[in-house]
Amino acid sequence: MTAPATIARILREAARQLVDAGVDSPEFDAKVLLADVLDTDINQIPLLRNQPISADQRQRLENYLRRRSNREPLQYITGETEFVGHRFRCDPRAMIPRPETELLVGTLAAHCQRHRPEAIIADIGTGCGVIAVSLALLLPYARLYATDVSTEALQLAAENAQLRGVSDRVTFLPGAYLRPLEDAGILEQIQVVVTNPPYVATDDIQDLSPEVRNFEPQQALNGGAQGLDFYRAFLPKCERLPHLQLLATEIGIGQAPAVSSLITEYLTATEVEILPDLAGILRIILAWRE
Numbered sequence: 001m002t003a004p005a006t007i008a009r010i011l012r013e014a015a016r017q018l019v020d021a022g023v024d025s026p027e028f029d030a031k032v033l034l035a036d037v038l039d040t041d042i043n044q045i046p047l048l049r050n051q052p053i054s055a056d057q058r059q060r061l062e063n064y065l066r067r068r069s070n071r072e073p074l075q076y077i078t079g080e081t082e083f084v085g086h087r088f089r090c091d092p093r094a095m096i097p098r099p100e101t102e103l104l105v106g107t108l109a110a111h112c113q114r115h116r117p118e119a120i121i122a123d124i125g126t127g128c129g130v131i132a133v134s135l136a137l138l139l140p141y142a143r144l145y146a147t148d149v150s151t152e153a154l155q156l157a158a159e160n161a162q163l164r165g166v167s168d169r170v171t172f173l174p175g176a177y178l179r180p181l182e183d184a185g186i187l188e189q190i191q192v193v194v195t196n197p198p199y200v201a202t203d204d205i206q207d208l209s210p211e212v213r214n215f216e217p218q219q220a221l222n223g224g225a226q227g228l229d230f231y232r233a234f235l236p237k238c239e240r241l242p243h244l245q246l247l248a249t250e251i252g253i254g255q256a257p258a259v260s261s262l263i264t265e266y267l268t269a270t271e272v273e274i275l276p277d278l279a280g281i282l283r284i285i286l287a288w289r290e
């Protein structure tokens with residue numbers, strides 16, 4: 001009788017399968033999927049290397065590996081992701097949050113902590129809710145409104161607010177641009193707007209990885225011919241926010257000149273700051289209004 005396969009061997013075989021499928025980080029992904037199946041932390045895997053796994057666990061791992069080999073994103077398979085140090089539910093109802101967006105949240109939270117801890121903030125296009133929920137965690141006196149055209153995404157965002165215990169300070173409203181805030185009669189209250197809108201140019205979507213182009217929601221990615229459709233439609237509407245003092249937006253590669261000039265034109269901004277991400281790409285625009 002052959003000895004049951006150990007975790008070390010299963011991990012090696014899993015990583016090889018993911019290499020063959022063209023996955024970018026096969027060892028890491030294999031470890032994350034195995035840790036999920038074993039219901040343990042990824043750091044525990046080396047300590048378990050000589051142990052066997054059950055037939056049921058093996059079957060679940062095979063199912064996960066099949067999905068990952070088909071290039072389904074890791075976060076959709078495990079159903080979770082991490083953002084500014086907190087765990088969030090993550091599934092195909094919304095786009096997977098990116099590390100660049102942590103910079104947007106960190107910068108805005110630092111500003112509000114210093115100058116406006118009780119801000120009333122609108123997060124336009126909240127997706128799975130990480131921006132609004134993280135800001136609620138970082139700014140315990142702030143009040144947040146989070147909107148999205150996708151009711152599915154909003155449902156996931158509401159689950160995340162519940163999971164992180166901030167449901168009492170984040171209100172979720174369905175609809176496009178400022179419409180949900182207008183319908184709720186709160187345009188006049190908004191002091192800060194944050195958004196990470198769809199900004200990929202339509203023709204560039206086909207060049208994205210299979211994980212992104214085949215699995216993430218198109219309406220979270222597609223920013224029209226030049227990737228600027230959202231900014232062009234949204235920024236002129238901001239004049240309807242009489243008490244807006246700060247707008248913070250994420251932008252795509254090369255979009256800083258176009259978006260900052262739209263902001264200067266429509267927001268009558270008194271100061272505009274453009275910040276690079278860790279890769280040196282101009283990624284965040286902050287605009288202040290008196």
Ligand SMILES: C[S@@+](CC[C@H](N)C(=O)[O-])C[C@H]1O[C@@H](n2cnc3c(N)ncnc32)[C@H](O)[C@@H]1O
Nearest residue numbers: 097125126127148149150176177196197198220
């Ligand atoms: C790039 S995703 C960002 C999601 C999330 N805020 C994040 O940073 O991970 C953009 C989100 O905006 C939503 N969206 C697209 N067009 C919109 C519009 N006109 N008004 C409101 N939301 C919109 C999409 O459904 C999607 O959830």
